Amino acid sequence: MGKQFETLNEDHIRFIADQKIFFVGSAAPTGKVNISPKGGDSLRVKGPNRIIWRNLTGSGNETAGHLPLENRMTLMWCGFETRPIILRCYGSATVFHARDVEFDALNAEFKEDVGARQIFDMTIDMVQSSCGYAVPFFDYKGDRTVLEGWSEGKGRDGIDAYWTDRNTKTLDGFPTYVTKNDT
Incomplete structure (x- = not known):
């Protein structure tokens, strides 16, 4: 049986810090529900009810389109390597784009990356932990560097063109x- 909490506690925060991947879920009032895996150094716990995470350029951009229509987001972590835990944070988020005043200060929390597309500032209204007994073990071998190299190769102008064409x-x-x- 899962347990619900109003805020992240220290054990939750340590668990999140140990994870190499998290998943984000969002949905507009109609259409497809999106679930995306996120990795690398892209998330910061800023307090018991606040998480920021940086979205890098990719093939889709669903969360940024869903939140203005239905401001709800779920983040989820699974303990693949040791502790059999599934942790979810439910809440709402503000989307900051590179042109927004707040973006630079939030983006400074992370290593510079030309592909930084948005920062999501999530307010948590519920935390849930449950067992991960059915989640298999996986060994972490390292971060992929393909996206970082792709973004650097595109440069600022190439990233902007990609956003216009695909995002x-x-x-x-x-x-x-x-x-x-965008309209």
Whole structure:
């Protein structure tokens, strides 16, 4: 049976810090539910009810398009290596794009990356832990560096062009506001 908490406690925060991957879930009022894996150094616990995470350029941009329509987000971690725990944080989030005033200060929490697309500032309204007894063991071998190299190779102008070409709409056609011209 899962346990619910109003805030992250120290044990939760240590568990999150030990994980190499997390998953984000979001959905608009209609259309597809999105679940995306995230890795690397892309998440910071800023307090018992606040997490920020940085979204790097990728093939889709669903969360940025969902939140303006239905401001709800779930983050999930699974203990693949040691502790059999599944931890979820439920809440709402503010999306900050590279053009937003708040973006630079939040982005400074992470290593510089030309592919930084958004920062999500999540307010947690519930934490849930449950057993991960059915989650298999996996061994961590290291972070992939392909995305970082791809972004560096594209450069700022190439990333901007990619956003315009591939990241302005969700799968269901909702705007993601990644560029100033999204409607």
